[in-house]
Amino acid sequence: MKQINKVSIALKPNVYSTFRNLNNTVSNTLGEYVDNAVQSFLNHKTELFDLESNYKLCIEISVDWENRTILISDNAAGIDAVNYQRAFEPAHIPLDDTGLNEFGMGMKTASVWLANKWCVYTKALGEDVERFTEFDLQKVTTEEKEELVVIEKNAPANEHYTRIILSQLSTNAPKPGQMEKIRRHLSSIYRQFLRTGNVEIIVNGQSLEAPDYGILYAPFYKTPDGENILWRKEIDFEMGEYKAKGFIAILDKIQNGANGLVLMRRGRVIVGGGDERYFPTVIFGQSGSFRYRRLFGEIELEGFEVSFNKNGFREEEDLYLFMDALKDELKADNLNILGQTDNYRQRGKDQYTKISKAIKKDLEKKAKPKQLSRQVSEVEAKISNQQYLQKNEDVIINAKPLDSYSESFQYNGKNYILTMDLVTETETDSLYSVITTDTEENLFLDTKSISCKINLAHPFFTRFEHFKKGQDYAPIVAIFKALTLAEIMAPDKGTKFASNLRILFNQNILQ
Template sequence: MNNIENVSIKIQTGVYGQFRNLNNTAWYALGEYVDNAVQSFENNKSRLLEANDNNYQFEVRINIDKENDIIEIYDNAAGIDIDNFQRAFEPANIPIDNTGLHEFGMGMKTASIWLADFWSVRTAALDEDEERLVEFDLKKVLKEEKELLEVVNVKKDMTTHFTLLTLTQLSKNAPSNHQIDKIKRHLLSIYRKFIRKGDMKLFINNEELIYEEPEILKAPFYNSPNDEPIEWKKEINFSTGKYKVNGFIALLSTMSTNKVNGISLFRRGRVIEGSHDEKYRPKALCGQVGSPRYKRIFGELELEGFAVSFNKGSFQEQDDLEALMEALKTEISSKDFDLYNQAEKFIKPKSIEDNKTVGKNILNTIKKTYDRENLKTQLDNSIKQIENKVLEANNEIFYKKAETIDSHEDIIELKGEKYKLILELITEAKISDLYSISTIEDELFTQKIIYKINLAHPFFTRFEKLKKEEDYQPILLIIRSLVLAEIIAPSQGTKGAGNVRLNFNSFIKNL
């Protein structure tokens, strides 16, 4: 008879009260129970199958009922056996084998106290004849400075196996009803590998969580649109020093900006960083926020050699992690499979039906807003401004005084001539032009050309949708093309090519 009379919880009891103030989230706290259940299943797979005549499915069920002040976490893994029962309740008693998911020996205790004042554990270990119940009353433990908790032992069948945690007198950290959907999505994301393999079924409030795989882009390389489509997924198997990374980086078929794009970083099969809408998006791989690369790159990377934080919500060696991402940039930028540039430069072609729908909507909008008299006034005003030499001179003065927000340089070749192109962004409401061009002699180039784009121009302030940096990209590309057209026009016999810019600046302001 394996009868246990009591278990030790020896620690300075005041420490328990501090667990409530740990920086944590509801999904990471609940994840501690799932980790324990998964590890119990992993350690006892063959025994569980044998005990159930090979008709066994591992399950974890979490029920959150805030209205009735209760959370229950049930699993049908192998239970907490006699060898681990005492350790399970002693704070910081690290498991003998700490290479699994319950490595710190603190998860169940800290999570339970973080979530509730009163919690109990009822467990039946496979191949043992005792079911055990322990209850933890935080207020009573602190008041009486208890170091021992009574264990209630009940006879059971040797093949019965489960663990049930019940939390009541929930704390302010316990999830509210409106958080349940987010908890579902985070836990589904964190444990997707176990769910994907069919090893585990995870239920929250009796709803089974099913992971939907993002659709991977299948398309030709961006600069070879007539080639055969490629599945843009790169398998990663890379190591440097003590660190190893395995998994994949791929491109989304449809760009995303919040939940799907970005990297999930795994350790020992579960996500550490990058679950649901908190994806890891290193600049080295994903580029600037809002860029096509940022919206299209996603992946799953299993890391080895990195330590994790106490609540398993982040990796410790962040500088080394960033260096590893820099190394992976080279891995996905190879000439034979340039996923990095495909992410930035591929444009998904619209279907004929898409174009027809857009075209009809454009013309319907034009017809609704068309005003013949107003258009005549706008054109007259534009012609007057084109012919206004004082306005042109004032613009020149304000351009010289305008402070440059930031700049970007390109070196380009056109018809055998080399040019240095410098984009400068300014914001000056007194300038009537959308953009300007000036040239500077340079011994290394045919010409050095500075073109300034005025973000304070009425064209930008007229449209409310122009809020994020990606909204401006198409406009900047159009202006850049106009600049290039003006540069090359003289070689084609065009005289006074700058008049197109002068006229354009006037019409774009008034129309």
């Protein structure tokens, strides 16, 4: 029998292909490049500021769908000779694993996950060479390459940068309809660094801003005539090897996407970035409750280990027990956050009663005998005229927007881009219209474009003093957005001819 004295633990080239199947998100994958740049900045902060007193780390991510490329560039300290080999060897743990790039897999797995080819140009601060290397997944796997060729050329010692170019993008690469969500996630994940003012992240030309939410400033619910209190609880809590620092507070206004906890480690959000916040039941109670909808916070954790792709903590049971213990801190007599969230109401029942009576009085004053019957008859006559309806639609469809605002979302596995177009068109009776566009580019990118055109010249906006004075249009725009989404979703719920509701609405609101 053959004696076995050693076995190989080298990573075979064909293993790279398995990286493509890792369970990951586009935002987390792009975050690997941001992690590397931020850590390089943190490691060489003193040298960078000595070289340039007003230095700011700038990380730019640009996706070019036409040429199927992604460019990630930064002006951090570059990859120096000591760390260069480690940077390209899979699972080669950094010399210092206490930073953001602790696993030594970020750039490699992210690049293979996103593209078939990628290359890196880097110039380390204080060195006099720029280094270039490129990776071709097909060549590496078919030719079983275990080494990459590195090309060096002379460069000024004070220059410092890294540029990564991904080409022949995979199906994992970001789609146009995902870009707004990616911006939202990255701005959430790196909120602490963005707030310092020393870090800027730009995604397809748009600088990211850290989320900022208002905090309730009001009396304690038991003493409504007492002094106003800022309902923010500073957290400095320990339980065994685990530590937490940060804050938990009450939102001044209920705001979708703002509630929930954000859990960080080493300044980077691990849980709660973007749309995936953390709602431990022991603190937040049941979904939909006032506590659930108004409580939010940011907590930096120590002692917990993170998952390989840094989107979760490994010790889930310990984390839940930790939150259970933290709950008592939120019920302290000096600032009972949970009691205030459960019981405080910005408007009491008496206030709602007054509002209700005022609405009823106003409706009674404006009501006229047989008005509603006449309105319904007129609308019925108009919508029976197909030529009239088509002319109305054509006018608003062809109206050139004054301004537009776009958001992306996913529904039933499809990507959508919803654009709110503000138009002024006096030759149509339509207050708003919904238009679906299926261009060849959209079909290729598996994305549907939906346009909601709001007609600011419609008589509705001149009928009410609120709009005559150009005051807050946000509530009515929110209604049109909701109506547009309802029209998109209704057919999947069994509703036929959902657009008829919009046509009838436009005619009834005109009366």
